[in-house]
Amino acid sequence: MQTLHVELGERSYPIYIGAGLLADPELLTCHIGGRQVAVVTNETVAPLYLETLMRSLEGFKVASIVLPDGEVFKNWETLQLIFDGLLTARHDRRTTIIALGGGVIGDMAGFAAACYQRGVDFIQVPTTLLSQVDSSVGGKTGINHPLGKNMVGAFYQPKAVLIDTASLRTLPERELSAGLAEVIKYGLICDEPFLVWLEQNIPALRALDQQALTYAIEQSCAAKARVVAADERESGVRATLNLGHTFGHAIETEQGYGVWLHGEAVAAGTVMALEMSYRLGWLSAADRDRGIRLLQAAGLPVVPPQDMTPAQFLEHMAVDKKVLDGQLRLVLLRRLGEAVVTADYPREILDATLRSDYAALAQSSNS
Amino acid sequence: MQTLHVELGERSYPIYIGAGLLADPELLTCHIGGRQVAVVTNETVAPLYLETLMRSLEGFKVASIVLPDGEVFKNWETLQLIFDGLLTARHDRRTTIIALGGGVIGDMAGFAAACYQRGVDFIQVPTTLLSQVDSSVGGKTGINHPLGKNMVGAFYQPKAVLIDTASLRTLPERELSAGLAEVIKYGLICDEPFLVWLEQNIPALRALDQQALTYAIEQSCAAKARVVAADERESGVRATLNLGHTFGHAIETEQGYGVWLHGEAVAAGTVMALEMSYRLGWLSAADRDRGIRLLQAAGLPVVPPQDMTPAQFLEHMAVDKKVLDGQLRLVLLRRLGEAVVTADYPREILDATLRSDYAALAQSSNS
Known part of the structure; x- marks a missing residue:
């Protein structure tokens, strides 16, 4: 224990x-x-x-x-x-x-x-x-x-x-994958070595290898405990735990709660955050695609609902708890293993991110 | 100010x-x-x-x-x-x-x-x-x-x-009186000099004398602030602020919220607490009657609903927040100006308190 x-x-x-x-x-x-x-x-x-x-x-x-x-x-x-x-x-x-x-x-x-x-x-x-x-x-x-x-x-x-x-x-396999979305998140936002470990051990985790699961849960809880201890009421660094969640919540709200699992919406939302970080010039295309591949390997959706319009995303994102005095703050990646919370991005980059062709991106990242 | x-x-x-x-x-x-x-x-x-x-x-x-x-x-x-x-x-x-x-x-x-x-x-x-x-x-x-x-x-x-x-x-007169129930409470539980002041100034308060009101509000808030500062989460002394409230809540619940004003139910409940403290031998009959007279002078009811049975009181009091592990704690008066919270009383005294003739008591306390 x-x-x-x-x-x-x-x-x-x-x-x-x-x-x-x-x-x-x-x-x-x-x-x-x-x-x-x-x-x-x-x-x-x-x-x-x-x-x-x-x-x-x-x-x-x-x-x-x-x-x-x-x-x-x-x-x-x-x-x-x-x-x-x-x-x-x-x-x-x-x-x-x-x-x-x-x-x-x-x-x-x-x-x-x-x-x-x-x-x-x-x-x-x-x-x-x-x-x-x-x-x-x-x-x-x-x-x-x-x-x-x-x-x-x-x-x-x-x-x-x-x-x-x-x-x-x-646990149903679909829900195991949904949980892996959050496990992967910890690697992406604050622990690059853990990300590398995950790239090697996703199959073991999906096969319910108890040793791998124990290690992944421990690393994840430890990462979250560190962040929470530093910022209990989410005034600062804690918000990085919401990587993929602002886009993801918009998906959940638009589709109706429970249609997409939370982890599935977070996975698609994380792909959008990876794409936006790439468009800002912070991530290379290769690193963005590494993130997308890892989420795919975990059995997660990496394409937002195709019928959702940018206007629908923006409408739901406007009531996100990270909105402060009308400014929409987003969790983005400076590099793999380092997240930032920022409202300081060109609006057209957000718009372009909402209009990206994620189906094509899913395909190309695997080729 | x-x-x-x-x-x-x-x-x-x-x-x-x-x-x-x-x-x-x-x-x-x-x-x-x-x-x-x-x-x-x-x-x-x-x-x-x-x-x-x-x-x-x-x-x-x-x-x-x-x-x-x-x-x-x-x-x-x-x-x-x-x-x-x-x-x-x-x-x-x-x-x-x-x-x-x-x-x-x-x-x-x-x-x-x-x-x-x-x-x-x-x-x-x-x-x-x-x-x-x-x-x-x-x-x-x-x-x-x-x-x-x-x-x-x-x-x-x-x-x-x-x-x-x-x-x-x-403010309607009835609600002013309901507020005075809580003002009087502070005198009863922790401030005997304030009680004496109230006995002299209840008419001025009811006539909306601004100077008297300001003093009474100040004393009341200061008393409550002292108690709350000492015990924010009501693990101990703060519970004395609930003098009359356990009986009073039973009245409010049984009659349906809003039929009796909160302060009115507290007033009748306070009379019951005075009576029980008297039956325990802590208050003299004269001091009990002083309390009852003060509440009456404030225009408050001092007789619980006559159709409420002891069983109905006990049923509602059993879900009171002051119940701990099945023990019903009550706020009672050691003397005028000193309240205690206790579960250490003979059950028959509580029963006798619930059966007392409050209409007769109201009449005799004024004679």
Whole structure:
């Protein structure tokens, strides 16, 4: 088992990574303050792991709250089901909420923990690769609004994060790839040696080689923990974690939440950021194509929806949280392994990026 | 103008108290970081003060969001109107939300500020006595849930609080009395000399004597600021601010939000706390009756709804936020001017308190 520490003063917490951790009661119970626990999970994950988790919680008064599965349910109505479950079971402010599932469950259970009686304890048990390397680290919680993704939420840190790598064995291949989009992101924004390692080990990761997975998750969490520790509330460097996300969110919003997986939209969005960095003269065509090839090797889409117009992209990007006083800031790459957040780019380069022929680029980058 | 400072480290903020402050642009604008401002108010307050406030905000991009008036609207559906307004006007994370109105507006606008894009700046402009002395100080924000009051919310501090005492001239008499319930509370829990002052000055306060009002608001805010500074997240002494609230919330919940004003329910709940403290042998009958007389002199109800049974009280009190691991903690008075929070009382004393004849008590305390 590996243990990372996210350093945030009095809100610091550990991340445990290893195979079979879900069945280890000690790791959970040492972070539970009271006698009440509420496990929030969904209809897909519950049949797989809820029973194992419940066995680790013997002796506590446990309520389990099973939500419908999917990004389309990341809204107020579903959040309300968590509050209903907590209030019906009379959970008080010393209760601990455990999020068992992917990023949607983590975001919603975390936001519920931030808001229930103005804040209760919270433990993350992410079961998808995406949530293990991304949404379980950093304290971002929230729900979607019909007018924008993650527009309502809180920065709220868990007491602990438990990553059981064995849970990836039941993950659909498409979702494994979606998780790899974020893993690759860490290489692109801040770790060129990791990028090289990924170019060599993508096949092992897709084949669920446990050693490769453990290493990739560890590197990813460590990278994110470093960035978050330096900038908890995203006033500066933390925004680089959103590489591909501004374009990607526009894709998700336009297509309707849940049609593209988050990681898939981020992958296509990352290709757009690579292309824009190339057009700015920061990346060579060869480096841009290296990035595109790696995303393709991970089984990810590298072409944005062909029916989306530049106007549609701009409309959705205008409500992005990185907009400050009307200026659209974008995460771009100075070189492979170094991201910057900037609003200082010629508008025509953004327009050209939105009009690029990504289908042709996908083809040529592989030739 | 009086200025108090609530000391909370990097979340410290000033409270300005005085007549006509609403028309002073400086006090507001020095706390606004960006160019966007959203004023959240309601249909009752908007015609009275929105225009004056807007004049103080010239030069900013201001959106005004006018909500329906009343505690029954302190719910998710109404909160959603704030998010809709912010997103439609494309407010980014540097926007400042100004709450112009009573406690409901402050709680909802504050919670919206805590959640919008995971947290934006927030200024309180409370226009009722209750919100001036209570909900504008301390950072408690939130909404009601069908199963409990204030069950969903956040601790979130404003950048500043602006109390214009002149705004009390348009406040209905019943609401002025409701505010006095909280003013009296500060005397009861921690300031016996202030209690004596109140016994002499209640008529002046009800006649809107500006000097008396300014003094009472100042003393109340200072008392609350002291308690909050010592215990921001209500782990200890802050809970004494809830004198009368556990019984009072039960009344509000049972009667349906908005039928009794919050301050009215607190007044009746305070009488119950006085009675229980008397039954525990902590207060003399004379001191209990002093408290009851003061509440009566303020025009407040001192008899709980006669049709509410002890079982109904207990049912609603069981979901109170002061319940910890099943133990119901109550705020009681050791003596006039000293409150304690305790779960250490004989159950039969609580039962007897719930069965007391408050109508008779109200009559005899005045004889």
